[in-house]
Amino acid sequence: MTVPVAPAIAAPAVSPYLHIDARFRRLVIGTARLDCLHTGSRWTEGPVWLPATQELVWSDIPNNRLLRWSEGAGAGVFRQPSDFNNGNTLDREGRIVGCLHGARAVVRTEHDGSITTLASHWQGKRLNSPNDVVVKSDGSIWFTDPDYGINSDYEGYRADTEIGACNVYRIDGASGELALVVGDMERPNGLAFSPDESKLYIADTGQTHREDGPHHIREFDVTDGQRLTGGRVFATIDPGLADGFRLDERGNIWTSAGDGVHCYAPDGALLGKILMPEVVSNVTFGGPRGNRLFITATTSLYAVYLAVNGARRPASPG
Numbered sequence: 001m002t003v004p005v006a007p008a009i010a011a012p013a014v015s016p017y018l019h020i021d022a023r024f025r026r027l028v029i030g031t032a033r034l035d036c037l038h039t040g041s042r043w044t045e046g047p048v049w050l051p052a053t054q055e056l057v058w059s060d061i062p063n064n065r066l067l068r069w070s071e072g073a074g075a076g077v078f079r080q081p082s083d084f085n086n087g088n089t090l091d092r093e094g095r096i097v098g099c100l101h102g103a104r105a106v107v108r109t110e111h112d113g114s115i116t117t118l119a120s121h122w123q124g125k126r127l128n129s130p131n132d133v134v135v136k137s138d139g140s141i142w143f144t145d146p147d148y149g150i151n152s153d154y155e156g157y158r159a160d161t162e163i164g165a166c167n168v169y170r171i172d173g174a175s176g177e178l179a180l181v182v183g184d185m186e187r188p189n190g191l192a193f194s195p196d197e198s199k200l201y202i203a204d205t206g207q208t209h210r211e212d213g214p215h216h217i218r219e220f221d222v223t224d225g226q227r228l229t230g231g232r233v234f235a236t237i238d239p240g241l242a243d244g245f246r247l248d249e250r251g252n253i254w255t256s257a258g259d260g261v262h263c264y265a266p267d268g269a270l271l272g273k274i275l276m277p278e279v280v281s282n283v284t285f286g287g288p289r290g291n292r293l294f295i296t297a298t299t300s301l302y303a304v305y306l307a308v309n310g311a312r313r314p315a316s317p318g
């Protein structure tokens with residue numbers, strides 16, 4: 001049963017689109033407007049669409065809760081307390097894989113509602129505070145581990161880092177073994193695969209702690225399905241940060257930024273923006289056709305229909 005938690009507010013009726021490259025006109029629907037589906041949170045992140053129940057689940061981290069929204073029932077509480085859950089994704093079986101700041105772990109919610117810990121330590125030391133997570137078609141789970149969830153008591157429990165670095169890790173889908181895949185970032189944050197999984201894009205949001213720190217997305221080549229090479233800067237986000245992003249079926253990246261959602265072509269060109277009334281954290285594609293972009297932005301959840309659908313994970317290799 002859903003419990004109403006706050007009414008939706010009216011979103012601006014003006015066009016939210018800023019066209020920079022002619023290609024952007026084929027990706028957005030000129031008459032489509034932003035819908036504000038829910039407001040009243042403190043800091044929203046981690047949107048994930050659940051096809052089985054046709055609902056959107058997202059995090060309100062400082063309020064220590066997961067929320068849910070569906071077309072028929074509106075908004076309600078999905079889980080509270082959430083152990084300061086941040087990023088979410090679905091695995092191949094439709095189970096939610098989430099990042100907990102509280103437990104400093106990556107966990108999976110089973111179909112019976114029980115929670116399985118997938119990763120909590122690296123070489124005997126506690127993870128910092130897993131932030132964002134994606135699942136590859138081979139079942140492996142890739143996540144970032146910055147320290148935002150242990151910097152204060154606002155989005156978790158204040159603590160010192162044990163590892164002393166903010167890394168990116170891979171959990172093997174078969175053995176469950178943890179491997180370090182990127183160790184040269186300041187604060188790795190959002191991440192997502194290209195539609196064919198040949199590339200993994202990872203944001204570095206180090207500028208939150210250092211004025212001239214990184215505020216960009218890097219592009220890595222996926223080698224042997226499990227290692228990363230390369231890592232050139234794909235796009236520098238300005239204003240703001242690439243806290244989270246997702247790709248459409250054509251490989252364009254839709255990312256958070258300081259003034260809205262920025263859309264980048266696979267060649268790195270900034271195609272256009274969806275200007276937003278609040279600072280955006282994450283996005284995800286959802287809806288029955290996968291053509292609705294759900295946007296978590298500070299206190300609210302927004303959505304907008306696009307002319308392009310979200311990328312689908314390739315079929316499982318075996």
Ligand code: MG
Nearest residue numbers: 131132189243
């Ligand atoms: Mg994040």
